[in-house]
Amino acid sequence: MNILFIGDVVGSPGRRALENGLLTLIDRRRVDFTIVNIENAAGGFGLTVELFHELSKLPIDVFSSGNHIWDKKEIYPSLESNDRILRPLNYGSHGVPGRGWGSYQALDGTDLAVINLQGRTYMQPIENPFLEADRLLEEAGEPLPPIRVVDFHCEITSEKNALGVHLDGRVSAVVGTHTHIPTADDRILPQGTAYQSDLGCTGPAWSIIGFAPETVLPRFLTGLPTRFEVGTGPVVFNATQIVLALLTLIALGSLLAAIPNGLLGSPDMHVTGAGSDPGHLEWFHDRVVDALPRPVAISISIWFYKAAMLAWALWLSFAVVRWVRWAWDAFGARKLWQRTSGLVNPFRRGPAQPQPPATSG
Numbered sequence: 577m578n579i580l581f582i583g584d585v586v587g588s589p590g591r592r593a594l595e596n597g598l599l600t601l602i603d604r605r606r607v608d609f610t611i612v613n614i615e616n617a618a619g620g621f622g623l624t625v626e627l628f629h630e631l632s633k634l635p636i637d638v639f640s641s642g643n644h645i646w647d648k649k650e651i652y653p654s655l656e657s658n659d660r661i662l663r664p665l666n667y668g669s670h671g672v673p674g675r676g677w678g679s680y681q682a683l684d685g686t687d688l689a690v691i692n693l694q695g696r697t698y699m700q701p702i703e704n705p706f707l708e709a710d711r712l713l714e715e716a717g718e719p720l721p722p723i724r725v726v727d728f729h730c731e732i733t734s735e736k737n738a739l740g741v742h743l744d745g746r747v748s749a750v751v752g753t754h755t756h757i758p759t760a761d762d763r764i765l766p767q768g769t770a771y772q773s774d775l776g777c778t779g780p781a782w783s784i785i786g787f788a789p790e791t792v793l794p795r796f797l798t799g800l801p802t803r804f805e806v807g808t809g810p811v812v813f814n815a816t817q818i819v820l821a822l823l824t825l826i827a828l829g830s831l832l833a834a835i836p837n838g839l840l841g842s843p844d845m846h847v848t849g850a851g852s853d854p855g856h857l858e859w860f861h862d863r864v865v866d867a868l869p870r871p872v873a874i875s876i877s878i879w880f881y882k883a884a885m886l887a888w889a890l891w892l893s894f895a896v897v898r899w900v901r902w903a904w905d906a907f908g909a910r911k912l913w914q915r916t917s918g919l920v921n922p923f924r925r926g927p928a929q930p931q932p933p934a935t936s937g
């Protein structure tokens with residue numbers, strides 16, 4: 577199963593990147609389920625109803641969010657009525673619209689849960705995300721689907737790292753959002769959970785976390801508040817791809833286990849009575865020959881069946897070798913992970929630019 581997770585989409589440049597690149601990305605990477613964090617989709621701050629309808633036309637299964645989802649109040653009713661959009665679970669439910677997790681079905685038919693949590697360090701002092709996650713995983717009315725993806729919207733890497741370790745083995749993936757800067761620590765934790773501290777933003781490349789430098793830098797130079805505006809120019813597209821190999825291996829194992837059964841087993845034709853058995857059929861004339869229609873049976877040797885099974889097994893063996901070689905090549909050559917030609921990586925163009933300091937996203 578292939579899950580695509582796209583980081584905080586910032587303003588119209590981020591939305592344009594989605595419109596231009598998402599379909600190609602889903603098609604080329606054979607994506608089964610797409611999650612996009614949209615907390616900055618409307619000019620960098622929140623989401624409007626109109627933009628939500630616009631984004632809903634794209635092949636996005638779940639819209640996750642974070643602290644900025646509250647910036648545009650017009651979206652609150654949609655949080656309540658549409659289960660495709662999530663807000664962090666640990667805002668609680670007392671007077672807070674929307675939901676923090678949902679159960680969905682991927683393109684390949686697999687059920688999965690998406691959980692949105694938010695950190696507390698340098699952020700709003702909401703409920704404890706660690707305990708809220710425990711409560712959801714252990715006390716939910718009915719068990720969550722076995723595949724669970726967590727968007728942890730959080731400011732500092734240590735809190736993200738801690739939640740990853742805390743949920744290791746209990747969820748499929750913990751992916752960080754909010755800082756808008758991708759981290760190079762994507763890995764599989766000891767108990768099997770995929771983890772990345774932050775997958776970065778999808779928005780203007782030559783910016784400060786998606787915003788125009790001239791609207792952000794003065795804040796650091798003078799300490800005075802400034803009004804952030806979304807940047808312009810080339811767009812960076814940050815996403816992470818999560819491949820859940822376990823179910824694939826189980827399916828492959830089941831297929832391989834069918835080979836000896838097909839080759840070595842004998843089909844039970846329910847032949848019994850009058851001295852017959854499954855390997856020998858004894859014919860006899862009925863005493864009411866003319867009263868009943870005369871049966872006609874055409875049979876072929878069991879070896880035709882075994883030959884067909886042998887051909888199928890040989891084809892499957894060669895196919896499995898082919899598939900394994902393809903998978904090995906794909907991982908070894910990073911074909912599954914490298915950028916596709918339709919997407920632009922602005923960091924490979926021209927000379928390096930000075931990196932300004934980052935602020936909260």
Ligand SMILES: [Fe+2]
Nearest residue numbers: 584616754937
């Ligand atoms: Fe953000």
Ligand SMILES: [Fe+2]
Nearest residue numbers: 642643754937
């Ligand atoms: Fe945020």
